[in-house]
Amino acid sequence: MDSLSKQPNIYDVARVAKVSHQTVSRVLNNNPSIREETKSRVLEAMENLGYRPNLAARALASSKTHMLGILASDTDFTGPASMVHFMEVAARAQGFYVVTCRIDPNLEASVNEGIEHLMKLGIEGMAVITPQAEAVEAVRKMVAGIPVVTLDSMYRMDELAVSVDNFSGGVSATEHLIELGHQNILHISGPKNWFESTTRSAGYTSSMLNAGLSPMIIEGDWELSTGYRIGHALDLEARGITGLFIANDRMAIGFLHAMRERGVEVPKRVSIVGFDDLEETQYTWPPLTTLRQDFKELGLRAMELLLDEISGKSVRKLDRLVPNLVIRDSTGPAPR
Structure with a gap:
């Protein structure tokens, strides 16, 4: 024609x-x-x-649009961006199109506008990728009539949810350092209003108390520059610190760089464990011991749950992935 x-x-x-x-x-x-x-x-x-x-x-x-919505924050970070990508791939394979709406979870207006925008499109289901409690609660209040799956957030037993078992990750990181003989172990956490931050900190605190050790926590914010700044400011000798569990790899990489500039040997003087297993961690000096999150699997499982719920085939509500400890050269025996 x-x-x-x-x-x-x-x-x-x-x-x-x-x-x-x-x-x-x-x-x-x-x-x-x-x-x-x-x-x-x-x-x-x-x-x-x-x-x-x-x-x-x-x-x-x-009354079928074959459209799904993703409400996401922090998509400039590797984890959320990867989850969005693999969810889109899984949705397209099943004949659905995905619309992603980025929000600022700390602004109520941004969250509400994002939800309203997606709902006006006639989406058949929604995925929420944000670790902030307020944003998830807003979705619970405003969204009705369609299934919603949350990723890496606090969930209720009657809701669709996929998450990393951040508590067990915090336990694994801390117990690894304790088994190496470290007793004065500092935790640099993520922001207090992030679910994954509080649960990783809870795993660290539980392991320390179970071992008869005193927890020490400094609040961070996930950024490279924050790890670097804390690394330069921290008085290791005054606190007798020989081990650190840092809540994400970005801060851990910044901290490692500060140790190198200060002439502090890793792991001879201090051992460091991160969380995420970003690709860069294999190439830091020394290569970083960390907890591996499978962002691809998180995204694929979340979309599977959502599509099963839409089709009426859902047989489960919750899906949790346990992170794996990846031991590299940034951890070693406590100094004598």
Whole structure:
């Protein structure tokens, strides 16, 4: 067909196939009442005419948009960005399109506007990737009638949720240092209003108390520069610190750089454990011991839960992934 000519419509298909336009509509919506011979004739007419169905019109007719929404914060960080990517891949494989709306979880207006924008599009389900309590609570209040899955947030037993077991990660990091003979172990946490930060800190604190040791916590904010700043300001001798569990790899990398500039040997003088297993951690000096989060698996499992719920096939609500300890050269026996 000439690219400048009028695009074929449902009536053109009906004329060529010698059926009514209602029959063409039933074929488009996979109505089981249509005979195979009629269906084949309509599909052949569509192919010959180069007809492409109007998705918006089909959505209005069927109440199915095949659109999903992702409400996400902190997509400039590797973890959330990776989860969004793999969720989009999984959704497309099942015939769904994804609209991602980035929000500032600390601004109520930003969260509310993001939710309203996605709901106006007629999404059939929503994924929420934000660790801030206030943003998740806003979704619970404002979203009804569609399934919602949360990723890496606090959840209730009746809700769809996928998360990393951050508590067990904090335990693994701390126990690794304790097993190496460290007793004065400092934890540099993430921000207090992040779920994953508080649960990693809880795992650290639990392990320290169970071992009869005193927890020491400094609050951080996930940034490279913060790890670097704390690394330069920290008086290791005054506190007798020989081990650190740092709540994410970005801060740990900054801290490692500060130790190198100060001439503090890692792991001879101080051992360091991070969290995330970013690609860069293999190439720091020394390579960083860390907890591995599988962001791809998180995203894929979250989308699987959401699509199963939409289709009525859901058999579970919660899915937790345990992070794996990756031992490299930044940890060693406590100095004597």
